[in-house]
Each structure stands twice: as structure tokens, then as C-alpha cells.
Amino acid sequence: MKLTTGWLKPPSASIGIDHLGTQAPCGMIYGQLLPGITNVTDRARYYSFYPWLVWSYDQRHSKDNPAHFVEHFRRADCLFTLIAERHSQVGDQDDERHGIAMVGRNKLITALTRLRAGGSLRLSQYATTADSVDRYFVNRLGGLSQYYAGTLANLMIMQTSTTSWTKYSTEYGSLLARDFDTNVAGKLFWEKVEDDEISLADLDELSSFCACNIPSSPAECQHLTDIFFDGKVRYGEEGEQRRRSLALIQQLANALPGEEDLSEEVFRACAYTGVLPGGLPWTIPQALQNTCAHWVVYVRNDLLSVAFQTILSICLTELQPKTSDERGKFGSIEAFSDWFVGSDKMDEVLNELEYETFVNLVEHASILGPDLGDWGDMGHEIQLGKQLIAGWRGGAEVPLLLARSLELLAMLVARDDLTKQPYSGLVITADSLRDYPINLVSFRNRGADWQAMSVRQMTSDLMLWCMNTHIRVALRKLRQSGRSTFQLHPSELGVEVACVQVPVPTQTTPRFRQAVRILRDLGLLTRDGGKTRLTDPGRRLMEVASV
Structure with a gap:
């Protein structure tokens, strides 16, 4: 009889997704808002x-x-x-x-x-x-x-x-x-x-x-x-949230200036800031304001995710040996982070930021940074997130990407409303976040610690948090699926990069495109002159769903 000793077999490798688990809370949020x-x-x-x-x-x-x-x-x-x-x-x-x-x-x-x-x-x-x-x-x-x-x-x-x-x-x-x-x-x-x-x-x-x-x-x-739209009130809280989110999308389609089209990018920015393209305030009916506040949390979490994905990708890029002699250069992730924050590239980051301490970076974001509603400003967190994604795909230099990541994190710390729980009003518990160590709750706590650190110290801690979290997330996936999604791992030669291609930072997709397409299928939205606009039935339904 043939025996196969399963525990000796190497796990099958997989490219994997969400290597830090930072996108999972985003999915929890939009899953509750568009069930x-x-x-x-x-x-x-x-x-x-x-x-x-x-x-x-x-x-x-x-x-x-x-x-x-x-x-x-x-x-x-x-x-x-x-x-x-x-x-x-x-x-x-x-x-x-x-x-x-x-x-x-x-x-x-x-x-x-x-x-x-x-x-x-x-x-x-x-x-x-x-x-x-x-x-x-x-x-x-x-x-x-x-x-x-x-x-x-x-x-x-x-x-x-x-x-x-x-x-x-x-x-x-x-x-x-x-x-x-x-x-x-x-x-x-x-x-x-x-x-x-x-x-x-x-x-x-x-x-x-x-x-x-x-x-x-x-x-x-x-x-x-x-x-x-849960017109028969069959679906409880889920039906109400779906109706509110669809009505919010309709409200935006109705409020947009004539030259602007309804898109996920515009929806993110307008929901997050409460300001329409061109700077006019977006007046949202009272009944939809809680739903919009939940979308604000989603956008905030997604921006956090993009920043941390960029940090991990920077670590993987810098860990990759440039020659065979450099293999095993770092005996641990701690040795790597210590090396990096003392490198010339870190000096370039500090020159770009012009601040030596993280608290000063946060103060700059709070006092001199763009207003929340000025989301077209290149220093706004909405634009910084876009710059990280486009910059990585376009081959931007590591110091610039790292500087923009730190600026984005500083903006998120500066905007944090400490009078509210990070996931206020959403069904997201400590237990549901247990497998996803980098989230808005842990970020708030870590952000407070960073304000006592220099930017070098904070960057070292940030890199260690990313790499340790990735290993933890990959171990969990290995246990649950039997597949290896490690992008880096310790070996007898030291820390080694396991991926062929460094993962590209990405946003999550919050079902917006599908929601708009469904609204169009139902005859509630239409394309008019290349722009998505409300139909008369759509306007009537929006008014009913917004009270």
C-alpha cells in the first residue's frame, strides 16, 4: 500500500492577495453597506x-x-x-x-x-x-x-x-x-x-x-x-443599508456639476470629504448621513491599506539581492530595518519631508496641510493614495514613494477624530479584526506611539510591523489553505524574498461599479452625453429612499 506523508510535502506556492490583511476590514465595511x-x-x-x-x-x-x-x-x-x-x-x-x-x-x-x-x-x-x-x-x-x-x-x-x-x-x-x-x-x-x-x-x-x-x-x-431597495421591508438592517447606499449614489449623480461624470473615484472623494468637484459642498439628506459616515470609514481604511502595501513593497524591493553576493545580507528583519533607516535612501526621504520627528510631520499635516474638502490638492490624502498607486506602477524611486507613504499616514493621524471609535456604527469587533493586525484601531494606537519617535525610528517600527504582519498573515493562510503566499521568509541564509514579482499596491473595489450598473439596468440611471445621470423614475425613487 502506498503511503503519502502529507506533512513532509512542501506547500504549493500561490501569488496570493492582501498580503497584510489590510484590505479585509475594507471588505467587511462595504459588505455591510452594499449587501x-x-x-x-x-x-x-x-x-x-x-x-x-x-x-x-x-x-x-x-x-x-x-x-x-x-x-x-x-x-x-x-x-x-x-x-x-x-x-x-x-x-x-x-x-x-x-x-x-x-x-x-x-x-x-x-x-x-x-x-x-x-x-x-x-x-x-x-x-x-x-x-x-x-x-x-x-x-x-x-x-x-x-x-x-x-x-x-x-x-x-x-x-x-x-x-x-x-x-x-x-x-x-x-x-x-x-x-x-x-x-x-x-x-x-x-x-x-x-x-x-x-x-x-x-x-x-x-x-x-x-x-x-x-x-x-x-x-x-x-x-x-x-x-x-427593500421596498417590502423583507431584509432588515441589510436591506436598509443597501437602500441607503444606493440612494447615496443616486444623490451624488443628481448633485454632480454638468461636466463631471459619476465614477468610483469621484464617489470616494465626495463621500470622504462632503465636497463636490469644483469645491461646492455636497448636501446629503439627514437620513443618509450615517451611511455616508460609514463610507468615510471605508475610504480611510482603504487609504491606510494602500500606504501599508506600499511600505511592504518597498521592503521587498530593498531586500532583493542585486548580486549573488548580497544573498543573505540580512540575518533578520530587524537587521534590515536598522540598515535601511541608516541608509542614503532614508536621508533622501528626510530631505523630501523636511521634518525629523513624526509629531512635526503630523503637526504640519494638521496646520499647513490641505483642508479636508480640498481633495484636488496634491498633498491631500486622496491624492497621496493615488500617487502611491500610480507611482509604483510608473517606477517611481523608493525615497519618493516612502516619503509620500509617510505623508499619507501623517494625514490620517491628523484627521483622526479621537472622540469616535474607528469603526463606529459598523459591526466590526475586536474578534473579527484578530486575524488582521493592521487596522484603524491598531493604527490609532501605533500612531500615538510614533509621535514620540523620530521619523527614522518610526520608519523602522513601521517596516517591522509590515514584515511581521505579513509573515503572520501568510502563516494563517498556509494553515487554512495549505498554500504558501509568503513574499519573504527567514532562512538559514537570512531573510529572503520569496516572490518573483513584488506585489503592486492596489485599492479595494467596493461594489460601486456593480451598484451603478444595476441602477442603470433598472432604468434608474442613464448615460446622457457621456455622463451618468438620474432618470425621472430614478429621481422619484431617490427621494423616497432618502427619507
Whole structure:
């Protein structure tokens, strides 16, 4: 009998993400502010199409053949995407309205190109579960299992399942499916799925299925709007927070100057500062102010994360041996940090900052730094965060990146309102932060300690905090997943860099893009002259949701 001694096997390496765990609290925050919308649930019509797909299959077939269900589900999933892409090509060619973010789109665009060249297309060629270059999606139940199943279950639209079969909820899912069914050519759709052969004319005849057509299906549109804005008060605190955040996005779209477009970048800055592009105050209804305050915490935590990611990347860059003789140059991370703060590069940092102590750097930020509302100033924390990301990608020198990181941290310390808890009003406890040592709570405590230090001492402590935290986070991931995500590790030769490429500092993605796309799918936002603006139904709903 063959025995495999698992504990002797080296762990498989993985590039990994969030090497410091600084992005996790950001995810906790936006997860509470936009529940029911995730970074992979991009289109509102999937919230009604998937329950309809299972419901309408049940009207036509028995429930005792999982293989038949999977085969027909995958064909239908492909057909749904092909319809949307075709509708874009023969209509306004606006991908954002039709084909963007549809499941398997990249593969199926190629299929549609072949179809346009003449003849017909077999759905099974792309819906196959076999390992094929044409396969539209690996997961057996396509975009439902991969992206939407958990969210639809949380919204009580569908039920989770550990088998190949999936079910709609009889309380909400079946009603939504029936609403969807009233405005689509369901009989023809299933005929084409069964026939396994489609033409361009078929896709045109099925255009009512396109993701852009929710506003043309009044009962479905109202049902989906009630889900996202919790019009029936079914979802408790989660429903209220989702409604408030969506209303806040609508409020910003309504308040922006005519030349400005609604974007995640603008939303971050306006929510954080309460000031619109151009300097006018953003007047937010009283009912939405707590929600906006939570988004302020999100932006603050994300800026903190970008600064610390940059520090870790600087450490990894400086630890990498330039020649073979330099390998094992540092016996410990303490030896490295001591070396760095005594180096010429640290001297350049101090020349850039013009301050020797961290408390003076914080005082400068507080007294001479830009006002909170002046977020276009290059010294503002919003701009400093952008400079770190762009600077790293653009190959900026280490001293400049480190100086900007320290300025950003000093700005965050200077802006900290000590009368409030760092995560006030959010369900984020000490226990939930236990695996993420660098967070707004620990940063407040560390920031107080740093004000008794010189900038050199503070930088040494900062680098040690980053490197120790990374090792702790990587050890936890190794224990939980069996995968090694170490970017550096101690060895018999000393501290060694384990990554091939130093990770690039990044922002988190707070579901904003998905929320805007869903609002547009529902007909509540529209593109007008290249700008995103409220529709009349959107304005009416915003007013109701903002009280």
C-alpha cells in the first residue's frame, strides 16, 4: 500500500492577495453597506433570469435527471449571453447596456462572430462540460454557481444546494420568475435550447431577453427594484443599508456639476470629504448621513491599506539581492530595518519631508496641510493614495514613494477624530479584526506611539510591523489553505524574498461599479452625453429612499 506523508510535502506556492490583511476590514465595511450586491454580480437581470430558468425548466421537464438539467441549463446560459451581445451589435452598440459582464461573454463573442459569417451555431459546442477551447464556462452551473448563487440565496430568491440541481424559493423566487415570464418569449427560448441550433434571426427574435430590457418588463422591474431597495421591508438592517447606499449614489449623480461624470473615484472623494468637484459642498439628506459616515470609514481604511502595501513593497524591493553576493545580507528583519533607516535612501526621504520627528510631520499635516474638502490638492490624502498607486506602477524611486507613504499616514493621524471609535456604527469587533493586525484601531494606537519617535525610528517600527504582519498573515493562510503566499521568509541564509514579482499596491473595489450598473439596468440611471445621470423614475425613487 502506498503511503503519502502529507506533512513532509512542501506547500504549493500561490501569488496570493492582501498580503497584510489590510484590505479585509475594507471588505467587511462595504459588505455591510452594499449587501446583496457583490463584485461579481454585475447585472440585475441575472437576479430574475436564473430563478426563471429553473422555474421554467420545472414546467417542462421532470426533476429526476440532473445530467439533463445541467446540459440544458448551460445551453440556456450561453443563449442568454448571445442574445445580449447580438442586441448590442444590431442596436446602439452600447456594450454597457447589453453585453458587458454577461457570463462567458469573451468566449461567446467569438461564437457570435462565426455565426455572423453565415450559417447557424450549436449551443452544445460552447455549453459542453468537457475540457474544450470552446467551453464557455468551467463551473457546471455556469454563472449561477460561480457568481450569483450565494447572493440569490441570501436574498431568499433561490435555495442553496450541494448537488448539480438548484431550486428557486417558492416564496419569492417563483413570483419573480413569473414576472420575468410575462414579457419574454419563453416558449421560443426553450425550443432553441432543445433544438441546440440558433441563427442570427433567432437571436433577434429573442431580444426581449436582453439585460437592457428590465424597464420594458414592468412587473419584473418593480419586483427587482423592491429587492434592491427593500421596498417590502423583507431584509432588515441589510436591506436598509443597501437602500441607503444606493440612494447615496443616486444623490451624488443628481448633485454632480454638468461636466463631471459619476465614477468610483469621484464617489470616494465626495463621500470622504462632503465636497463636490469644483469645491461646492455636497448636501446629503439627514437620513443618509450615517451611511455616508460609514463610507468615510471605508475610504480611510482603504487609504491606510494602500500606504501599508506600499511600505511592504518597498521592503521587498530593498531586500532583493542585486548580486549573488548580497544573498543573505540580512540575518533578520530587524537587521534590515536598522540598515535601511541608516541608509542614503532614508536621508533622501528626510530631505523630501523636511521634518525629523513624526509629531512635526503630523503637526504640519494638521496646520499647513490641505483642508479636508480640498481633495484636488496634491498633498491631500486622496491624492497621496493615488500617487502611491500610480507611482509604483510608473517606477517611481523608493525615497519618493516612502516619503509620500509617510505623508499619507501623517494625514490620517491628523484627521483622526479621537472622540469616535474607528469603526463606529459598523459591526466590526475586536474578534473579527484578530486575524488582521493592521487596522484603524491598531493604527490609532501605533500612531500615538510614533509621535514620540523620530521619523527614522518610526520608519523602522513601521517596516517591522509590515514584515511581521505579513509573515503572520501568510502563516494563517498556509494553515487554512495549505498554500504558501509568503513574499519573504527567514532562512538559514537570512531573510529572503520569496516572490518573483513584488506585489503592486492596489485599492479595494467596493461594489460601486456593480451598484451603478444595476441602477442603470433598472432604468434608474442613464448615460446622457457621456455622463451618468438620474432618470425621472430614478429621481422619484431617490427621494423616497432618502427619507
